[in-house]
Amino acid sequence: MTEYGRYAKAGATRLASGSGLTIGLALIAGFALAALFADFLAPYDYRQQNRKFPNAPPSAVHWRDETGQWRSPFVYASHLSDPLTRSYEENRRRRYSIALFTSGYRYRLFGFIPLDRHIFGLRPEDKEEFGEAPKDSDAQQVRIHLLGTDHLGRDRLSRLLIAARFSLLLAPVSTLLAGALGVFLGALAGYSPRWLDSIISRTVDLVLAMPTLVLVLAVRAVFPIELPAGSAALLLIGCLVALGWAEMARLVRGVVCDLKQRDFVAAAASLGLTQARILGRHILPSAAPYIAAQLCLMFPAFLLAETTLSFLGAGLQEPEASWGTMLAAAADLTELERESSWPLLAPAAAVVLLTAAFRLLGRELERRI
Numbered sequence: 001m002t003e004y005g006r007y008a009k010a011g012a013t014r015l016a017s018g019s020g021l022t023i024g025l026a027l028i029a030g031f032a033l034a035a036l037f038a039d040f041l042a043p044y045d046y047r048q049q050n051r052k053f054p055n056a057p058p059s060a061v062h063w064r065d066e067t068g069q070w071r072s073p074f075v076y077a078s079h080l081s082d083p084l085t086r087s088y089e090e091n092r093r094r095r096y097s098i099a100l101f102t103s104g105y106r107y108r109l110f111g112f113i114p115l116d117r118h119i120f121g122l123r124p125e126d127k128e129e130f131g132e133a134p135k136d137s138d139a140q141q142v143r144i145h146l147l148g149t150d151h152l153g154r155d156r157l158s159r160l161l162i163a164a165r166f167s168l169l170l171a172p173v174s175t176l177l178a179g180a181l182g183v184f185l186g187a188l189a190g191y192s193p194r195w196l197d198s199i200i201s202r203t204v205d206l207v208l209a210m211p212t213l214v215l216v217l218a219v220r221a222v223f224p225i226e227l228p229a230g231s232a233a234l235l236l237i238g239c240l241v242a243l244g245w246a247e248m249a250r251l252v253r254g255v256v257c258d259l260k261q262r263d264f265v266a267a268a269a270s271l272g273l274t275q276a277r278i279l280g281r282h283i284l285p286s287a288a289p290y291i292a293a294q295l296c297l298m299f300p301a302f303l304l305a306e307t308t309l310s311f312l313g314a315g316l317q318e319p320e321a322s323w324g325t326m327l328a329a330a331a332d333l334t335e336l337e338r339e340s341s342w343p344l345l346a347p348a349a350a351v352v353l354l355t356a357a358f359r360l361l362g363r364e365l366e367r368r369i
Contacts, residue, residue, distance in 0.1 A: 012274065015117045016200075020360040020363065021360065021361065021363055021364040023348075023357070024356075024357045024358065024359075024360030024361040024364070025357075025361065026053065027353055027354065027356070027357035028357045028361070029353055030355070031164060031168060031350075031353075031357070032168060032270050034161055034164050035161075035164040035165040035167075035168040035169070036110075036165075037109070038120060038161040038162050038164060039107035039108075039109065039118075039162075040107075040109060040115070040117065040119055041118070041119050041160045041161050042118065042120075042155070042157065042158035042162060043104065043118055043120060043121050043144065043155060043156065043157065043158060044104065044105065044143065044154075044155040044158045044160045045105040045156065046154060046159040046161075047154065047157040048105070048154065048155075049152045050149065050152075050153030050154070051152070051153050052079075052080065053080065053143075053149050053153045054080075054086065054149065054150075054151050054152065054153050055078075055086050055148070055149060055150065055151055056078070056086075056087075056088055056145055056148050056149040056153070056208060057088060057148050058146055058147055059075050059078075059143075059144045059145050059146060060072075060075065060076075060090070060149045060342060061073050061098065061146075062074055062075065062076070062261060065157075066092060067260055071097075072097055072098070073097070073098045073117065074095050074096055074097045074098060074331070075095075075096055075122070075142075075144050076091055076092055076094060076095055076096075077091040077094035077095075077096065077142045077272065078090045078091065079091065089290075094142070096122040096123065096142050096144075097122070097123045098121075098122060098123070098144060099116050099122065099123040099160075100119065100120055100122060100285075101118070101119065101120075101174070102117070102118055102120065102121030102122070102123070103116050103117060103118075104116060104117075104118045104121055107224050110305060115245055120144075121144070122142060122143065122144055122191050123156065125209045128368075129326070134236070135144065136304060140187040140256075144198070145157065147343035147346055148343050149162065150326075153327065156326070158344065159321040159326060160321075160326065160346050160347060160350065162321045163321040163322045163323045163325075163347065164323075164325060164350065165321070166233070166316060166321070166322050167303060167306060167307070167322060167323055167327040168227070168354075169233070169238060170233050170237060170301045170302075170306050171299055171303040171306060172299065173237055173304075174236070174237045174240040174241055174244065174302045175187055175244075175295055175298045175299045176295075177237065177241045178240060178241045178244040178245040178248065178298065178302075179248050179291070179294070179295050179298060181241060181245040181248075181249075182245040182246065182247070182248025182249040182251075182252060182280075183248060183249075183252050183284070183291060183306060185200055185203075185204075185245065185249045185252075186200075186248060186249035186250065186251065186253040186255075187251025187252055187253075187256050187279055187283070187284060188200060189201055189204075189249065189253045189256075190252065190253040190255070190256030190257045190260065191256050191260060191275065191279050191283070197253075200249070200253075201250075201253070202249050203246075204246045204249050204253075207243060207245070207246035208246045208247070208250075212243045212244075212305070213308065213309075215239075215243060216236075216239045216240075216305075216309060216314065217309075217312070217314050219235075219239055220239075220309070220314040221314075223235060224277065225313075225317070226317060227317065229316060229320045232315060232317065232320075233316075234317050236306060236309060236315055237246070240305060240306075241333075242304050244298065244301070244302060244305075247294070247298070248291070248294055248295075250292065251290060251291075251294050252290075254286060255287040255290050256279075256283055256287065257286075259283045259286050259287060260283060265278060265283065268281075268282050278295060279315070287366065289365060292365050293362050293365040293366045296358045296359070296361050296362030296365060297358075297359075297362050299358045300354070300355040300358050300359065303351065303354060303355065304351065304355065305322050306322070306324065307322070307324040307327070307347075307351055308324065309324065309326045310322040310323070310324025310325050310328070311324040311325070311327050311331075312324075312328075313328065321347075323347035323350060323351055324347075326346075327344075327347050327348060330344035330345075330347075
């Protein structure tokens with residue numbers, strides 16, 4: 001390979017790694033913002049049912065009217081034409097414009113700021129521009145569902161956004177707590193007498209050998225089926241932390257055992273520093289890149305675990321929204337309903353994208369170690 005070819009390959013590698021890091025961080029930031037402003041981004045209350053529109057397809061957004069003239073984006077009123085096949089038809093005589101920052105259900109932004117504004121909705125003052133204008137009660141029934149509705153007529157987009165808030169709260173908290181416990185026990189095992197190292201190492205082997213999903217389901221079966229969202233989250237966090245710290249502990253133990261043989265540790269010991277100070281000020285900071293890379297691998301695992309448990313009915317319960325419960329509801333639909341409802345895969349796509357983002361971030365950290 002020529003010198004130019006080597007430089008080109010090195011440049012392409014740096015560009016690819018930089019792009020992967022940028023994409024990963026951008027996806028993570030996007031999901032975090034969506035979860036933080038979920039109520040503002042959600043057009044409707046995620047628990048509100050509308051039995052007149054079960055399993056409705058995504059609303060068709062139009063830019064041209066019946067005469068072919070360009071207009072601001074709008075939707076037509078629709079109705080369930082065939083309850084047996086769940087077919088919907090548009091009423092071309094009723095047109096509603098899409099507006100930004102519309103008023104809707106009340107919520108508390110960040111938990112304490114009362115608001116009723118949402119990023120988009122239908123303009124309530126829009127009336128029919130030809131023929132008989134719709135009644136106000138009819139106008140209130142017209143909604144825009146960009147991802148359609150579920151079997152109870154609840155807006156899927158609103159539920160998807162609120163579900164992101166639950167998943168992006170539970171998975172990071174579980175990851176940080178399990179990571180902290182693993183770092184503590186792994187560092188203790190790698191920088192302690194042989195007998196204590198043996199006890200911790202055998203405990204790690206025992207935890208890793210346990211069937212995690214079966215144990216979590218068994219623990220969940222002890223508690224009542226109907227649990228509040230907060231209690232269910234605490235239960236899942238406790239189970240994930242109790243069973244998810246072992247891999248981090250094994251990694252940290254190996255890194256500490258390697259680092260404590262380095263010259264800088266011997267130099268610190270010769271200066272009279274205590275073992276706790278050497279471990280906390282010299283060894284663990286040197287192990288930080290390995291710990292960060294392992295955390296990026298633990299987060300997707302915990303996210304998938306939470307989604308799986310909710311899918312199996314052991315996590316968050318209806319009417320609360322999580323990606324797992326949304327996928328479970330999709331699995332109960334008939335084959336005909338699944339064929340006409342591609343947005344059913346939206347929760348799965350969100351899980352895949354978030355998992356890929358952390359994989360990209362973890363891969364970049366591993367490359368830089």
